[in-house]
Amino acid sequence: MATGAATPAPTPDEPGTPEREAPPTEGLLGHPLPPAERTQEIPLAPLPVETPGLLGHPAPEPTAPEGVGGSSEDTVALEVWRAVGYHPPADVDVDIPTLRPGAPGAAPWPDRMRTLLRTPMSERPAFERTPREAKGEATARNVPRILDLSLRIGELLLASGESAEDVEAAMLGVTHAYGLDRCEPQVTFTLISISYQPSLVEAPVTAARVVRRRTSDYTRLAAVHRLVADITAERLTVNDAYRRLAVIRRNRHPYPAWLISLTTGLLAGAATFLVGGRIDAKAWLVFANAFVAAIVGDRLASLVARRGLPEFYQFVVAAMPAAAFGIILSLNDLGLRGSIVITGGLFALLPGRALVAAVQDGLTGFYITAAARLLEVVYLVAGIVIGVMLILYAGVSYDANLKPAETMSGANNPPVQLVAAMLLTLAFAMLLQTDRRTLALVTFNSGIGWTTYGVLVYNAHVSAIVATGMAAGLVGLFGQLMARYRNASALPLVTAALGPLMPGSALYLGMLSFAQSHSSAGLVSVSRAAALAMALAIGVNLGGEVARLFLKVPGPGAEHRLVPYFSVPRRAAKRTRGF
Template identity: 75%
Template sequence: MPKRGRAGDGSETRASDGAPPTEGLLGSAAPPLTPQTTIPLAPAPQPTDGLLGPSEPRSVAEDTLTPEDWRAAGYTPAGGSAFPELRAGAPGAAPWPDRMRTLLRTPMVERPAFERTARELHPSAAGRNVPRILDLTLRIGELLLASGEAAEDVEAAMLGIAHAYRLDHCEPQVTFTLISISHQPSLTDAPVTADRVVRRRASDYTRLAAVYRLVADITGEQISINDAYRRLARIRRNRHPYPVWLLALATGLLAGAATFLVGGKLDGKAWLVFGSAFVASVLGDRLAALVARRGLPEFYQFVIGAMPAAAFGIALSFNDWHLRGSVVITGGLFALLPGRAMVAAVQDGLTGFYITSAARLLEVVYLVAGIVIGVMLVLYVGVNFNARLRPDESLTGSVDPPLQLVAAMVLTAAFAMLLQTDRRTLPMVVLNSGIGWSTYGVLAYNAALSPIVATGIAAGLVGLFGQLMARYRYASALPYVTAAIGPLMPGSALYLGMLALAQGHSSAGLVSITRAAAIAMALAIGVNLGGEVARLFLKTPGATERIAPYLLVPRKAAKRTRGF
């Protein structure tokens, strides 16, 4: 019988002499008894290129897909469409909005691909910079959309930037608050998609002009990605061309000029009305800025900004001097009506961007509702205290064409300053406004046409000449158009509708408000039609058979949605 070891005597009994020692909780420092066996590493897996086999260096001529396969899948063939002698890079000296809008309205299968060298077509040439290119494209698109550009123009700019940096198969998409872009080089590569949310909007047409120049240089392949980022950072840091105090004075000047525009009289009372509208608009602007710094939404800013003009108009009516209080209220409305958003909303709807158009129209409705609520609250108080508001005596008075033309041009200059338009652009904007208001005056007063028809025709000329001026300066048409349509805004019709509702005449009020909506629609459609006419009949520079033959093809319109 074997003996058991006692504790502390140093003896130890093993079940088998050849058993390995246990490691315990902390392990054993003893070397392993069995020798280690080295297993060779498995060979690296062969990289594959999707379902079509391993990726091997190959030229474009050795593509595994035929042009018919590419077209059936909805992609442009890697060698481009059957256009003779496409020039490498940007297609000639044609303006980039025309070039990219043509490509944007062309299906992907029909888009021509620019000729690229074998080095440019190598995956490593564009793969390293795809995220940066897409990010730069989104940042520029965000600035354009926040400045009020139409969705189609934003998509055209994004497509032009992607093409300039060798990303041919890109699809940009713009909605009211979200912009995105997707790039898929071929059917065998994974797509890369990036998006960006637009949360803040600001009307700064000086910055918009700088962004347009940046896009023109990028699409002309004159600057690199790093230089484009540096210029974009400088554009974002640029200060506004006009100080805050001057913008406040411009708001008052706009409302004061509107009193001469709708009143049509130049007498001693007119200057008192002018001063009242000036002070009321400046006070409303400062109150709106105060609540904006407190974080209140824009709707409440319009409610508060509309109240001082209505209060001053009510105060002028409590006397026997027959002061034109209704003119003061109407002048204050001209300083608040959202003409920029309305034109952009209608333009998006006419070009097929219905979601963005609906969102912008809803924004316009909310802003106008804020103006109506702010004015109606004061009007109800004034009507209950028997305020002597006589719009028939003030808004339909004598017509003085020279005075109204000067007032319209002054109103446009003040409106352009509020939109931060460049100083060098102001004379051309004022000239365009004079053309539009003169056309409206001749048609409405001399030819006795309907104000809606006269507004549409005048707005069409404003859009046409604005597009011509933009082409001459290689810039956006918004600075030349938005402020120029300011005198044509339906301020008096909107006020008459609100006053009728406040006095209990609901039928007359609805008729006036409907008329104001019709004038606004005619204004926006006329501006869009004038721009489209300019692009339709003007010869595109650089569109030759050798440089850019696809620009000679008739330009397609927006998609039809009814199946024919």
């Protein structure tokens, strides 16, 4: 019961007073109703009170840590970052200034982006940008276009044979230049994708693209490399970058199809002098046979490709003419060295570009892509082996006079081999559609590699496997340095220069031994060819890594002066045991 006195209600007996209902009592039902002549508006619900934090405006303190890529858009407190797995490293004050230098133009974009790429995204700082950032490239409307641009650039690089890490670095550089800091690219053998996380409270934006065709056009690769350099230096808008990319895709190959066919024959012919090491009438006859056989094989492979057959069958067909010409020369006792024709044809078909890229991906931690590329190499080599073996079995059954020792007689004339190696490299570079201005450099780099190999094998009597690795290391070293001097990709300067070091002779000896029912000798030769190929790929990758030790990058501190690469601390994964 209420203790206060209730308001006396007028009696209905009083004249002129309207009859009223009894008001509710106090207590559980609330206070008495106000008089009828008074009105009161009661809202349905109180207005919400905006609070700082996840659902409201960003709180000034605490803010997201700068080293995590936080910006004014972040609305997540430090405790929330820690709850989702972020733990600032103990030496964060040292690492972030080390990673932060790299404003546009301070260092080549592969170095700057590779440093970001090897850092976990939760600890990835944002590089300094120019004042152009205030123009708002990374608006919500532009985010899908920026991601699509990075995917298209990554597709061209991957299709041209670029390593997976360099493709990811290029994609990360494009997105970073346009203001998307929390991006995670991912590259496999046929699929590339990229995901952008605006913040922890917003849904990520993910896009993907499938690489359907692979091309060997290093001129286009160099143009894409320059495009990425201009984008990361913040010289292009998104629209300008799209226009440049469209022009690059429309550009034709620098060399016509008929010249490429002649170059294929020139490569096989130069390989005969490289393996044979002689200049006489028989040598020129062998050169002519290898030249014609390679052109015929190239035309047959193009015919098969136009019918839509896979690349495996193209290699089977392309390997047959060289083996057939070699068998024909060996069906007499004139000593026309048919084995050298077959070996020269193998040099024109071995997938050295795919092998180098596969080993490089494996050494940099992209094991899925490396396994896929190695499997591609296995299939292509299997196609070559099948095409040659079919002809060799027929030739052995007809008592063809094949002499494996002919392929090892080149040590008698090293100058001839050097000229042949450089000519082979020039032809290989043209087959890869290398820019004309790069042909002289790649040919010179090949001369360095083959001279090193010849001195180590023929003068120092070093194992051919070790000599191949060391020569490939020098090719990778000088190729990387020349590429940095020209601010271009290293692939055009390295891949073709490795042509003379390919294990064509060892592979041919293995196939001939199998055809002659010498399984043990065949296994030894094939294993030797595989060891030479691995030494070749590992050596060129190691040479590229050593080249970075001679480069100068922005050092820690406010002045960002250039210091040697090895003097700047770099964070990387550490695993010293196999578990």
